[in-house]
Amino acid sequence: MTTSAAWRNGLWHAYSDHLAERFGEKVYKVTVSAGFTCPTRDGTRGTNGCSFCDERGSSSFFSAGSASRSIEAQVREGIPKIAERFSAGKFLAYFQSFTNTYGPLNYLREVYDGAINIPNVVGMAIGTRPDCIPGEVLALLNSYGHGGRYVSLELGLQSMRDEALRFYERGHTVAEGLDGVERALRFPNLSVAVHFMFGAPGDTIADAILAARTASRLGVHGVKIHQLMILKDTALARRYAHEPWPLLELDEYNRWAMAFLENLDPRIHVERTHGMSSHPDELVGPAWSAQRFVPMDSLKKMMRENSSHQGKALVQSSCQTLLHSPALI
Ligand code: SF4
Numbered sequence: 001m002t003t004s005a006a007w008r009n010g011l012w013h014a015y016s017d018h019l020a021e022r023f024g025e026k027v028y029k030v031t032v033s034a035g036f037t038c039p040t041r042d043g044t045r046g047t048n049g050c051s052f053c054d055e056r057g058s059s060s061f062f063s064a065g066s067a068s069r070s071i072e073a074q075v076r077e078g079i080p081k082i083a084e085r086f087s088a089g090k091f092l093a094y095f096q097s098f099t100n101t102y103g104p105l106n107y108l109r110e111v112y113d114g115a116i117n118i119p120n121v122v123g124m125a126i127g128t129r130p131d132c133i134p135g136e137v138l139a140l141l142n143s144y145g146h147g148g149r150y151v152s153l154e155l156g157l158q159s160m161r162d163e164a165l166r167f168y169e170r171g172h173t174v175a176e177g178l179d180g181v182e183r184a185l186r187f188p189n190l191s192v193a194v195h196f197m198f199g200a201p202g203d204t205i206a207d208a209i210l211a212a213r214t215a216s217r218l219g220v221h222g223v224k225i226h227q228l229m230i231l232k233d234t235a236l237a238r239r240y241a242h243e244p245w246p247l248l249e250l251d252e253y254n255r256w257a258m259a260f261l262e263n264l265d266p267r268i269h270v271e272r273t274h275g276m277s278s279h280p281d282e283l284v285g286p287a288w289s290a291q292r293f294v295p296m297d298s299l300k301k302m303m304r305e306n307s308s309h310q311g312k313a314l315v316q317s318s319c320q321t322l323l324h325s326p327a328l329i
Pocket of ligand 1: 037038040041049050053054097098099129
């Protein structure tokens, strides 16, 4: 059932392979900031942000009428640097930080319009929470996908355990998260990716397997996984200093990641397998999170030694069912 012939690493369906298949060349993200906040920051579901989050301060909307110009300027400024560094010719505008669907519809339209109507920008990727995507926002995003533009919605599910979500102070439940994913998947122009994080107290390898099986059953298009990282000046860092708990060793995390991938439908692309702390001086732990190449290289080694690959654990009958899922593109 594997389609590993199309996977450059022979182990999993990497995001870069997925984008290259779709666009015929590598596509790079240009990160933009759109002035959003989060329901866990503005008092709706909390005021301190999620417990692991190191986004600093609070954002604020651009003044009326300037959002589109501000976003366009950011994309136009970002493209030459990436084009030069990677010889890149196609780009996605990436709304990464904060909750990028959390605002009035008119503001959202202005912001997305600013990102998308630029030469060589083939689409956009929107990071957000699964409890912040009302139907009219999904319809708006879906409308940008007409004409072949790529619209990726990245939804932070984070965990399949409500206890872990409370630990992360996410302000939403597993059921609310799954509801958001299922609603997004009804929009045919959206590529829906879900994020999971492993390493909260009480997490086991079974949680990784459940997450992969759930993503496969739902028929999402992409996934992103990483270890729980504790960063300085977060609620989690303060809690850890007061009452530390065992952090995942790299070998153990890799075993969970391997189990996740083995239980993941091979057509789902994998955007990330490990998190990396871009500012090592702000990392509390696990220490290996500061390493750029070792974590993924050791996962690949482990998978090769175990003749492992994405989808290995899925039985043929399950795959046949999944192959007929209309949600997959
Ligand atoms: S993790 Fe996401 S939703 Fe939570 S505070 Fe940070 S940016 Fe906001």
